[in-house]
Structures are given as C-alpha cells and as structure tokens.
Amino acid sequence: MKIALFISLMLAAFNSLADDVTAGRAKADVACALCHGPHGVATLPNAPNLAGQQALYLSEQLKSYRGGQRQNAVMGVIAKPLTDAEIAQLAAWYSAIKVTVELP
Template sequence: MPLLAASVACAPALAQDAKAGRIKASSQCAVCHGQDGIAQLPTAANLAGQQEMYLVKAMQDFRSGARSNEMMTVVAKALSDADIANLAAWYSSIKVTVQPPQ
C-alpha cells in the first residue's frame, strides 16, 4: 500500500492546521470570538472568514505589543508561531456570506 500511504501523507497541510486551530480556538478564543468566529462581546472582532495574512498579523501584533487590547495583549503572549498559524488557518476557513441592508 505504499501509494495510499503516500497520498495520505501528502494531504493538504492547511486542513491539519485548521483542525488544530479549531480545537485551540474552542478552548481559548470562543468565549469572546464565538465558536464560529462571530464576536460575543461588543468590543471583540468577528474573526470568521478573515483572511489568513490579516489574522496572522493581528495575533503577531498583539503578541509583540504593536497592537494593544486588554484581553488580547494577555492571551496573545501565550501563542506560539504554530498556534497563530493554526488559528489563522481555522478562522480563515470559515465561509462568510454577507447581506447588506436594503
């Protein structure tokens, strides 16, 4: 079965990252940002469907102190580069559709 094994090993890395990100998001981010990335607090951002690069930069900026927020400044300090990549993969994988008011 070497061919099958090879095809499994070459499964898209993004899916793995998103899955790990979903698990971490569920335990550490969902209280404020919602299980599906829709904010639960008026001062929190919707993360669902944000672009991966934007999300990575936001978390890096909170971690470095370039961007400041009472909650995120604390939370981001504990995020590794892998955590940030996984969380960005997860939130950016959520499809968003918009409906402007008439």
Template sequence: MEKMGLWVGLVLLGGASTAFAQGNPSAGKEKAQVCGACHGEDGNSSAPIFPKIAGQHASYLAKQLHDFKTQRRPEPTMSALSEPLTDADIEDLAAYYSRQKIRIEKGPSNSAGEALYRTGNPATGVPACTGCHNPGGNGNPLAVFPQVNGQYAAYIEKTLRDFKSGARGNDANGMMRAIAGKMSEEEIRAVADYLSTLE
C-alpha cells in the first residue's frame, strides 16, 4: 500500500509539473538571453560547474525554476534571477531549452560507473540508477526525473554531494538524498564520469 501511495504521488507530481511545460519556445528564446551567460546560448554551458540544460525535460526545468523562485532549492544567483519570472516566463524558458540538443563529451566510458549505474551496489543498498533515469540516462518527464546523460561530470558530482550532505533537498520524497547518502566518494566520481560520456 505504501508503494502504491508513492507511485500515485509521483504520477500526480508528474502531471502537475507537465502543466508548467506548455510554453512558447520562440518566446523562451527571447527571454533566455540572460541565461546564456552561464548556460550557453543553446543550453550547453562552457563551464563544467554550470549544468547543461539543453534537451532537458521541460517539466524538470520548470520545476527547478519554481523551486529556485520559492527558495525550495536555495541558490543565491538562481533564486535572484528566477524571482521576477512569471509562470508564463518559466513555461517559455522550459519549452525553449527542452528543444535544444545537448552536446555530449567524448571519452572512454567508465566501467565502474557503468556497473553502478546499471546494477547499483546491493551490498550498501544503492539501487540501480536506471530505475528512475532509464538505461540511456534520458530520465522520465512524467515523474520529473531528469535526463542525466551527457551532463558534465563536475556538475553531477556536485549534485550528488549536495544531496548526500542535505545541502539540496528538493527531491521528491527525499529519494536522491537517501540514495546519495549511501554512495561513497569513489562511486560518486565513477558514475558522474560514466554519465558525462553516455550518449
């Protein structure tokens, strides 16, 4: 029964967030000028500390902007930039960036990271990442699970460490905090390295 409640909650959350994602990409491109300074004109940032948002699900982008705006995900720069955004602005920005194409880094695949991503670590209770983010790393827009393939390794590492420490807490039902809390530093680095080159 508890699992059913969690599933229903995720479906409802996904349904609610897709309501944010019906924006106008042309209007979003006009509104994205200030975003380009950190995230790149097309959502492919040039600095690994800033996430690539090109091709990210509109539902996820909208959720993060709302969370920055309401301080559910506190981050000084993003909170300040998102505070004046209207719901329509957020929908338009999410629609624009979701239609861009992510540029994936070239390099050898990290076999330890791939093993963790695909099978988890049963000994420590770390589940396979594929359960939420899918084998190709393209996530699940209805459940608002982000696309993670092709993201900078440095950004994935920071994100996992923030979930692990509790510095970031806008994950549904604390799922990412619970998972990252069981991951070792070596596992964080390996899975981040693997995802950065996953096409």
C-alpha cells in the first residue's frame, strides 16, 4: 500500500513537471527567445544563457526583477506581469535543457 502511494505521488510530480516544462517552453518562445535564444543560449552579447541553469536560481532572479529588487529596463517590463506559476514554468523549461561543457 505504501509503495503504491509513493509511486502515484512520484508519477503526479513527474506529470506536473512535464506540464511545467511544456508551458514554460511556450511562454519562453514568446517572452524570452528574442534575447535568450530559442533554446536558452543567448543571441545578444549582454544577455545571459539560461539553458541548464538551476530552477531555484531562475525563479529567484525573475521574482527579483518582478519585485524591483533587481534592476534592468527590459527584464523589469518582461517579469512584472509574470505569475508565480509562470515563473515556475519558465524555470522548469530552462533547467530541463541539458548543457554540455567542453574544456579548452
């Protein structure tokens, strides 16, 4: 009984994360891709890469832009209308992208 409950909770969490990743990608395509690239690799020299960043870090930064604690003219406008759910979805999308590192 306990194992079945554990498995169903894990499946629910996985499905929720998958939903967040899908919704986050859709939101990113509209709001983020111009500067941060369609797959989280920046297209502008002054925009950071978001692909592979930790979800917690991304969430905290977006909430800081939204609340005005972190200042940037463009990001302030982009983040201001985001809900906590949308921030979680964007963070799920960018953190789900796998990044490889090649040492020099």
